[in-house]
Amino acid sequence: MSKNQIIARLEGDTPVVSVEFFPPKTEAGAEQILEAARALQGRDIAFASITCGAGGSTRGLTLEYGRLLREEFHFHVVPHVTCAGYSRRELEEMLDYLIEAKFPGFMALRGDPPKDSGGIFKHPPNGLAHASDLVALARERCRLRGVSAEDFSIGVAGYPGKHPESSDAAADMHWLAHKVAQGSDFITTQLFFDNAVYFDFVVRCREIGIKVPVLPGILPLPSIAQAHKFSAFSGVTIPVALMEKLESCGSDSEAAEKIGLEWAFSQISELLACGAPGFHLYILNRAKPALSLLSRLANR
Ligand code: FAD
Numbered sequence: 001m002s003k004n005q006i007i008a009r010l011e012g013d014t015p016v017v018s019v020e021f022f023p024p025k026t027e028a029g030a031e032q033i034l035e036a037a038r039a040l041q042g043r044d045i046a047f048a049s050i051t052c053g054a055g056g057s058t059r060g061l062t063l064e065y066g067r068l069l070r071e072e073f074h075f076h077v078v079p080h081v082t083c084a085g086y087s088r089r090e091l092e093e094m095l096d097y098l099i100e101a102k103f104p105g106f107m108a109l110r111g112d113p114p115k116d117s118g119g120i121f122k123h124p125p126n127g128l129a130h131a132s133d134l135v136a137l138a139r140e141r142c143r144l145r146g147v148s149a150e151d152f153s154i155g156v157a158g159y160p161g162k163h164p165e166s167s168d169a170a171a172d173m174h175w176l177a178h179k180v181a182q183g184s185d186f187i188t189t190q191l192f193f194d195n196a197v198y199f200d201f202v203v204r205c206r207e208i209g210i211k212v213p214v215l216p217g218i219l220p221l222p223s224i225a226q227a228h229k230f231s232a233f234s235g236v237t238i239p240v241a242l243m244e245k246l247e248s249c250g251s252d253s254e255a256a257e258k259i260g261l262e263w264a265f266s267q268i269s270e271l272l273a274c275g276a277p278g279f280h281l282y283i284l285n286r287a288k289p290a291l292s293l294l295s296r297l298a299n300r
Contacts, residue, residue: 021051054115082111108134108135
């Protein structure tokens with residue numbers, strides 16, 4: 001990969017596509033991620049990210065699958081690293097590893113609280129409290145190793161509809177600007193289903209001086225059950241029109257999947273037409289929806 005290829009792609013003329021994998025916990029899950037990686041290998045995907053489980057729970061698996069996606073399937077891999085579940089020392093070791101192994105960068109996240117925490121985030125003893133602290137730590141580790149910021153890209157999360165814990169949207173934007181000022185190169189957004197929310201978010205970013213690219217996060221909803229699950233989990237509103245369409249499919253899972261894909265396709269088409277730098281697909285370790293969207297977009 002050439003120097004800072006991720007940023008070069010984000011600032012270039014061709015829309016950037018990134019995909020998000022998660023580390024599997026079962027044998028069937030392991031087969032699924034490999035199958036998806038195989039099917040997506042060689043497509044025009046600027047980078048692939050791999051999540052870290054709530055509370056840092058997937059630890060070694062995130063890096064193990066990050067390495068696999070990189071070495072066997074040749075993706076530019078951006079592992080997610082969370083403050084949750086790690087001491088500062090452990091984070092330093094992980095960042096040093098990523099920098100020295102020449103990963104193109106990473107996603108700096110505070111992380112979801114562990115499942116048994118009652119949904120309350122407490123930063124680990126000797127750990128970091130906010131994603132901005134992790135960005136600052138990563139930039140410090142780069143400096144110590146003589147690696148320039150351009151050689152190691154840092155992505156952070158953005159919430160078009162406000163982070164659920166934030167007291168108000170202005171405070172959330174203030175902390176987002178702070179996180180970017182620590183040395184982040186791009187923002188990937190929480191999933192959303194109404195483009196107006198993204199457009200408004202980008203305007204508010206620019207108004208407070210956030211200049212980095214904002215990659216919209218898109219989830220092709222596979223079913224009404226997943227719609228309920230994601231809405232409860234992320235606090236994201238799903239438009240009534242989309243819910244009604246999904247509900248009308250009843251138990252016809254193929255029809256529901258088509259509706260989810262159609263919605264995602266319209267969203268992406270409008271986002272790209274209105275100047276979004278690309279899109280980030282939450283693929284849930286499934287290649288089929290991503291392949292279908294990529295081929296439809298190529299044939300527009
Ligand atoms: P932060 O940027 O630290 O913000 C968290 C909250 O604190 C916000 O309300 C913010 O306004 C506030 N805040 C920030 N800085 C300060 C400060 N200095 N002082 C006071 N308040 C502050 N979770 C995982 O566990 N693993 C993953 O792999 C993962 N991947 C994700 C990928 C994307 C693209 C997105 C959008 C989310 C992801 N998450 C993941 C979820 C994320 O960890 C949670 O939403 C978490 O609650 C917040 O993480 P953050 O990095 O946005 O935190």
